[in-house]
C-alpha cells in the first residue's frame with residue numbers, strides 16, 4: 627500500500643514524532659510505502675511536493691519541533707482561495723485533489739491535524755477517500771480525545787513564562803498580564819495559570835467582568851501583596867463584548883485574534899494600576915516537544931499506521947484515559963472541546979481563590 631501523510635493547520639510540537647512513529651511502523655515494520663505531502667494539501671496541487679519517507683529519513687526527528695512536511699492553514703480543498711477577476715474567492719477543488727491522489731497512486735491518507743484538518747478528512751472520506759486521522763493542536767480543543775500532543779509543551783512554555791513574570795511583577799509592584807493562545811477554549815490558559823500560580827485566569831468559556839478582576843487585585847493589595855499575575859486566553863471576552871481581532875477572516879483563512887491582554891491592561895492603567903501586557907504568541911508552538919508529547923505523538927502515529935494496515939478507515943486515533951483507541955471521524959470533525967461548566971478545573975481554581983473574572 628502507498629500511504630500519504632500530511633500535516634494540516636498550524637504547526638505543533640510533536641508532529642515530527644508522529645511522522646517518525648508512523649513511518650517506522652508502516653514502512654519499517656509492516657512493509658508499506660509512505661510519502662509525505664508537503665505544506666498541507668497544497669502539496670497535492672503543485673509539482674515536486676512529495677517526499678519519500680523511510681525509517682532512515684525520519685531518524686533524529688523526536689526532539690525536533692515544527693514539521694518536516696511543512697504546515698499550512700490555507701489549503702482547505704473545500705474552500706480553497708483562488709484569485710479571479712473578482713479578487714480572491716473560496717472554491718471547492720476537492721475533486722482535483724482526489725484526482726491527483728489517484729494519479730500519484732496514493733491508496734490512503736493519514737491526516738495529522740486539528741478540527742479543520744479532521745473536518746477536511748471527513749469530507750474527503752465522504753467522497754470515497756480512505757482516510758485516517760491523528761489529532762493535533764496545542765489548544766487541546768479537539769473532541770473525542772482527552773489530550774492532543776503539543777498541548778503539554780505549550781502549557782510548559784506558558785508556565786515558565788509565568789514563573790519569570792512573577793519575579794519581575796513582584797520587584798516592580800505591577801500587574802502583569804500574559805496572553806496565551808486559545809481561540810475558543812481556554813485549556814492552555816487554565817492549565818498554565820494553575821501551574822504558574824496566576825491570580826486571575828480569563829477564558830473564552832467564561833465572559834469576564836472588569837469589576838470582578840479589580841476586586842481580586844484590590845483584595846490582594848489589601849492583604850499586602852502588591853503585584854498580581856493575570857492569564858488571558860486570546861479568545862477571552864468581556865461580558866457583552868467581542869473578541870479582540872487582529873485581522874478579519876480572509877478567503878480560506880480564519881480570523882486572527884490578539885490584543886485581549888493589552889486591552890485589559892489599558893483599562894487597568896486607566897483605573898490607576900501599573901499594568902503591562904505580554905503576548906506569548908508563537909513561542910508556544912515552537913521548539914522541542916516535552917516527554918509527554920513525544921510519547922503521546924509516538925503512540926498516536928503508531929496506532930494510525932496500524933489502523934491503515936488493518937483497513938480501519940474513516941477513524942481517528944485518540945487518547946482515552948491512558949489508552950490509545952480509535953473513534954469515528956465524525957466524533958471529532960467540526961466540534962470544539964471547551965472547558966465545561968462542571969469541569970473540576972473550574973472548581974479547583976475557584977476554591978483556591980483564583981479569579982475567573984466572574985460574578
Ligand code: F6P
Pocket residue numbers: 636699740763764765807808809860882883911
Ligand atoms: O490553533 C492553533 C493556534 O495556535 C491558535 O491558538 C491560534 O489562534 C492560531 O493557531 C494562530 O494561527 P496563525 O499561526 O495562523 O496566526
